[in-house]
Amino acid sequence: MTPARRGNLVEAGVLLAAIALPLILEALGEDFYIGFATRLLIFALAATSLNFIVGYGGMVAFGHAAFFGGGAYVVAFLMQAGIFSAWIAWPLAVLAAGVAALAIGALSLRTRGVYFIMITLAFAQMIYYSIVSLQSAGGDDGLPLEQRSTLAPFDLASDTTLYWVALATLAACLIALKRLAHSRYGRALAGLRQNEQRMEALGYPVDRLKLVCFVIGAGVAGLAGALLANQNGMASPTQLYWTQSGMLLVMVILGGVGQRYGGVLGALALLGLEEALGLTTEYAHFYIGLALLAVVLFAPRGLAGLAGLRAR
Amino acid sequence: MGALLEISGLKRHFGGLWAANGVDLAIERGEIHALIGPNGAGKTTLIHLISGALRPDAGRIVFAGADIGQHNMHARVALGITRSYQITQIFPHLPVLENVRLAVQSRRRDWGSSFRMCRPASADFRMLAEAEEWLGRVGLAEAAGQLAADLAHGQQRALELAMALATRPQLLLLDEPMAGMGPEESAHMAALIASLKGAQTILLVEHDMDIVFRLADRISVLVAGRVIVSAAPDVVRNHPDVRRAYLGDEVAP
Numbered sequence: 354m355t356p357a358r359r360g361n362l363v364e365a366g367v368l369l370a371a372i373a374l375p376l377i378l379e380a381l382g383e384d385f386y387i388g389f390a391t392r393l394l395i396f397a398l399a400a401t402s403l404n405f406i407v408g409y410g411g412m413v414a415f416g417h418a419a420f421f422g423g424g425a426y427v428v429a430f431l432m433q434a435g436i437f438s439a440w441i442a443w444p445l446a447v448l449a450a451g452v453a454a455l456a457i458g459a460l461s462l463r464t465r466g467v468y469f470i471m472i473t474l475a476f477a478q479m480i481y482y483s484i485v486s487l488q489s490a491g492g493d494d495g496l497p498l499e500q501r502s503t504l505a506p507f508d509l510a511s512d513t514t515l516y517w518v519a520l521a522t523l524a525a526c527l528i529a530l531k532r533l534a535h536s537r538y539g540r541a542l543a544g545l546r547q548n549e550q551r552m553e554a555l556g557y558p559v560d561r562l563k564l565v566c567f568v569i570g571a572g573v574a575g576l577a578g579a580l581l582a583n584q585n586g587m588a589s590p591t592q593l594y595w596t597q598s599g600m601l602l603v604m605v606i607l608g609g610v611g612q613r614y615g616g617v618l619g620a621l622a623l624l625g626l627e628e629a630l631g632l633t634t635e636y637a638h639f640y641i642g643l644a645l646l647a648v649v650l651f652a653p654r655g656l657a658g659l660a661g662l663r664a665r
Numbered sequence: 666m667g668a669l670l671e672i673s674g675l676k677r678h679f680g681g682l683w684a685a686n687g688v689d690l691a692i693e694r695g696e697i698h699a700l701i702g703p704n705g706a707g708k709t710t711l712i713h714l715i716s717g718a719l720r721p722d723a724g725r726i727v728f729a730g731a732d733i734g735q736h737n738m739h740a741r742v743a744l745g746i747t748r749s750y751q752i753t754q755i756f757p758h759l760p761v762l763e764n765v766r767l768a769v770q771s772r773r774r775d776w777g778s779s780f781r782m783c784r785p786a787s788a789d790f791r792m793l794a795e796a797e798e799w800l801g802r803v804g805l806a807e808a809a810g811q812l813a814a815d816l817a818h819g820q821q822r823a824l825e826l827a828m829a830l831a832t833r834p835q836l837l838l839l840d841e842p843m844a845g846m847g848p849e850e851s852a853h854m855a856a857l858i859a860s861l862k863g864a865q866t867i868l869l870v871e872h873d874m875d876i877v878f879r880l881a882d883r884i885s886v887l888v889a890g891r892v893i894v895s896a897a898p899d900v901v902r903n904h905p906d907v908r909r910a911y912l913g914d915e916v917a918p
Contacts, residue, residue: 556742556771
């Protein structure tokens, strides 16, 4: 069997297991963990979207929370205005995040390296403070949702359905990511990561290629945010705060920068560790820090690299 | 029809230093035009100004009839000006063939935009075939599957030339293509450039005077940010100003 074929079989197996998971949990009477698993999927989606910007586009962005949290607030605002349909609210969350990224990216992409990190952080914090100071956004308390979005013909009020919707979204994004990586655009990004100057000298509109990558990553983060608002029953300011951006970056680094499953594995590892260590110790973040150090020092391709997964 | 490239009164300063101090230069279609001059004369600055890596403070750059002085680099590539670098600029961790394919992809927008995200790039055999052709032209057909980083220095320079050619420039700017090469590699590169003679307009910056006088149709001498002479090799060789300013007594008549 070729490695590619074996890889496809493993992917199919994992997907089947993931589809069956809530049924198994229900049978075991551990329904509580369906919510946790949904959270995992949503963070996997958000981390994957950041990995697209960092690992595929080569831009270390430190403001991803703005798009992730922003997507959640779009859903909450729309619900306040009486719009409950996910078919309307979620695409608008994607659109809002994308438009914000277009503006932020157009300005930030004039800078490189550390300056890009700082300017994306600054923009994200501006958005955080703007929303927190808005009375209608609930300030520090966030904005609770009256109910979950409606996604006719599916019943999102069911935890299991929300889990499946999150799973389907993540799977679709991972398949799209694979296709994209081998497309003309994906190859151009690969060239950019290695030698931006050369790409410009070959005639590529470097800044525009990067801006498109930034906007796509942000849009997917907006969708993840819309899902998380539904899972949490609210849009919360902590989701917009810079620590959230940091946490997503840690997931990407843990899982593997530029590795297709980097975001997924990173989210699994970080949230899994938090949950597992949280049961036994108050110092969960200390041990997570150690794990991060170990990965940075000994496994530069992250958990995905350790697991020998195909890069893209 | 006028010259392919016409530069007039071009100026660019860095602090108090005028790296280009009123450069006038014309490059005719089809010629190999060498640019020589002592170190610090502003040769690489001029390449930067023509390719779009730098913008001029004053003066005009007219290419094929259009003033391109304020165009950015990728726009100039689209118009037909491609450069190579003194220090090798390739994609080290991509296969040799993919290095050239990216150049083809950039040029052949009619085959598909570089913003297309769905169809695999490798499914377009035309791009691969054209990339292979260019690799063959520079003698790297055998190395197509290797990583560019694994090539010898001379091969990397040849790869860079193939990438530049694959953008099908009307004007090719070569900034010291033999830099850092041994005699054998230099001879190979010189033969490659000679094989382009007549078919490809080239502005060549090079220190090796043997090669310059052998390959060039015309030579311009840049001293302190100005072209002091622009003429056929024989005229330049015997020009008193050039001998005084630059060649000294080293060059035998």
